[in-house]
Amino acid sequence: MTDLHPTIAKVTERIVQRSAASRRKYLDLIERGRDAGTNRDQLSCGNLAHGFAASGEDKPVIRTGKAMNIGIVTAYNDMLSAHQPYGRYPEQIKIAAREVGATAQVAGGVPAMCDGVTQGQAGMDLSLFSRDTIALGTAVALSHAMFEGALLLGICDKIVPGLLIGALRYGHLPTILIPAGPMPSGLANKEKVRIRQLYAEGKVGRDELLESESASYHGAGTCTFYGTANSNQMMMEMMGLHMPAASFVNPGTKLRTELTRAATHRVAQIGWDGDDYRPLGHCVDEKAIVNAMIGLMATGGSTNHAIHLPAIARAAGIHIDWTDFAEISDAVPLLARVYPNGSGDVNHFHAAGGISFVIRELLDAGLLHRDIRTVARQDLTDYGKEPVLENEALAWKDVPSSRDEAMLRPVSNPFQPDGGMKLLQGNLGRCVMKTSAVDPERWTIEAPAALFHDQDDVLRAFKAGELERDVVVVVRFQGPRANGMPELHKLTPALGVLQDRGFKVALLTDGRMSGASGKVPAAIHLSPEALGGGPIGKLRDGDMVRVCARTGSVEALVDEAEWERRDHPEAPPPPYDTGRELFALFRHQSDLAEQGASPILAAMDSEI
Known part of the structure; x- marks a missing residue:
């Protein structure tokens, strides 16, 4: 096993030392949350009756309190293409929970604005603080003390950071984020940029521009360029908070459904009553945060995370700064060229080997912390494999090499020696x-x-x-x-x-x-x-x-x-x-x- 790169080790240790006091306070906080009030054991009969009154066939199981009840926090709306598929997820999750003797309830909904709609408009001035609003909404949803685990349904720019910031205040709960996947590829990105610039010069009109944009953003799923939304998904993989390689499987596919089912089963297995307890607040530690920074550099991810990742870390009692980002960038090579850093989109990236290939390459080169507590069965090694269906059953397989080196390269032959x-x-x-x-x-x-x-x-x-x-x-x-x-x-x-x-x-x-x-x-x-x-x-x-x-x-x-x-x-x-x-x-x-x-x-x- 390759030794950890000295720069990664140095930056991690600096963050651990800088965060020692605040991290200890945070861990004390979530221990108190589990033991002294944020759980069903503390509810009165009246409290509990309110909590399961409308739960239908799940009411007897919730009433006994002997099985995990999973709180779903959803950012569903059908204006935002990335989140439109979430409309039917709660029912799918409830069915999957029953398969393992658990139950699930929608604990609450949070807003999910689309920066693509508000870009350049007055509504964009609400965008950044929508993250904090989402965090508050997530905390409200989980405040009911009805839940022993949580599933977070969110993808886009401020939504994943907001869900995490809020859920980390209930960090004693095992928690998994569930993506919905990108829309299929549409108009080539190079052509989209060409039309936008022609419009800026007055050489084409609004009709031509709208036709181009509609061919690019054309269906349900996340926008396919590698912006903040898809960088969110990459970071969740690097931190071990998804089912492995769940990020970029398209909506409406059998594989997508099986990954959601697997996440539901898994969160039921990592509760505090079992021997594999994996609370969110322990999964999101200093090493996981460093892994997220490394992923940003290795894939050319969104600069918005120079703001969001410090906020996520801070919610877990961890303090990082831009010097940490810069030093990691200098040590980590760029392995991916995804638009706007290249011509292909996230579907092409995924087909070339995607996040599984990137994680395996970085692990083998000593450029990632392998020994983090993920929501999967072992450690980050699980995330170096890609999901497939074998005889209708979900399995994970190795990605031996890049399937397209114009899109994705090994550490031995990167696009550039630093993360950019x-x-x-x-x-x-x-x-x-x-x-x-x-x-x-x-x-x-x-x-x-x-x-x-x-x-x-x-x-x-x-x-x-x-x-x-x-x-x-x-x-x-x-x-x-x-x-x-x-x-x-x-x-x-x-x-x-x-x-x-x-x-x-x-x-x-x-x-x-x-x-x-x-x-x-x-x-x-x-x-x-x-x-x-x-x-x-x-x-x-x-x-x-x-x-x-x-x-x-x-x-x-x-x-x-x-x-x-x-x-x-x-x-x-x-x-x-x-x-x-x-x-x-x-x-x-x-x-x-x-x-x-x-x-x-x-x-x-x-x-x-």
Whole structure:
């Protein structure tokens, strides 16, 4: 067995030491939860009667309290394509639970917004804090003390992090996340990008654009590009919280149904009454969190997880930062090229060997913690195999090699030697840049700044020809406290056009880009944010700005004395429409992006 890579070992040990006190408090918390109140033994007869009153044929079993009752927390809605298949999952799960003498109830539903629908719209200002809303909803669902285990139904951007953050407060429960799988492949991604850029230039109309988008996003299942949603699924595999390799099996297939059935059976087997107790709070430990970071680097995953993963970790008493991400990125090679880092989508990735191949390669190279407590039968070794049906029965088989080295490569022949997520720091603060989809010739951009406080103003300037030059487009007052830290993916086609015309172009922002951020260099999540005095507020139009992924720097090239004299501009008034004002408390209480940009976790730390 190969020894663990020294950088992985060093970063893990640093996280363990940094988190020692908070992790101990967390483990004490979930032990109290099991023993002193968050279970059916503590319920009065009146409490319990309310809990099973409408349970039909399961009522006698729930009433006796001698079998596991599984709480289902679902993010189902049929507007969100990824979550539409979940509509029938509760009934499937209840049947599967009965097969092993258990019961299941829908404990609660949580919101599930689609960033694809709200991208570039006012609703995107609710997106990041929907994660915290989901966490609160998950906690409410599991607060009824009716359950000895939990199944979480969620896939997309903020939904999986929110479900995990909430469920970790009930970390004494064995918990498995159940995906629903990606939609089949549609229009080729390269063609989709071509039409978007033509539309940005005014060369095709809305009808042509809508036809292209409809051919890309065309059915039930997760969007097939490798953005935040599919990066979520990869991380759950790396942390051992799915049934092995469940992520990318398409909806509506027999294999998909059998994986859901297997997850239900498995959660019933890992309860506290048996000899294989695997509570969520013990599965999500420092090594599991490091594995998730490694997976992001090895597959070119979403930059949004530079925010979400610190929040998930923090909910389990674990503290990570962007320095940890950067050091792991330097040690872990890029093994996958999935759009926007390549031409193929997650279906092609899965067909080439997918997450099973990646995990096995990383384990064999000493680049993953093998000895984590997963929800499966052994350790992470189980996740280096792919599920198949043999005579209608579910089984797992080895993936001996990549089936397509244009999509997926071994550690011995990676696409690049590092994971492509860089930490940048300098007199403008700290931020991250994803380089895995960016031409190395564009890793360094030095150009005059063009300042904006709204992404729509950027597009107006583009259409007016005001950005036809080398430029660092600076969009500030986009942080969590300013307006909820919306994604700025709407800018990608316009900035891509400028880059294709031969200009040196970069985006610099205290907001987010998208999990689908691609070929334009984007220095994002700049922290501290402009609101409250972050140095990005000192920039002026025309200042030379240097963004460099090679040296890890983000700097205003301004005389130091002049820089110190500058004051900060007045923040634009907060927006009031589409319900954003309801999240004012969240905005005001949010902490830094590097800490997870979470208002509820910032408040929670003072209580445990």
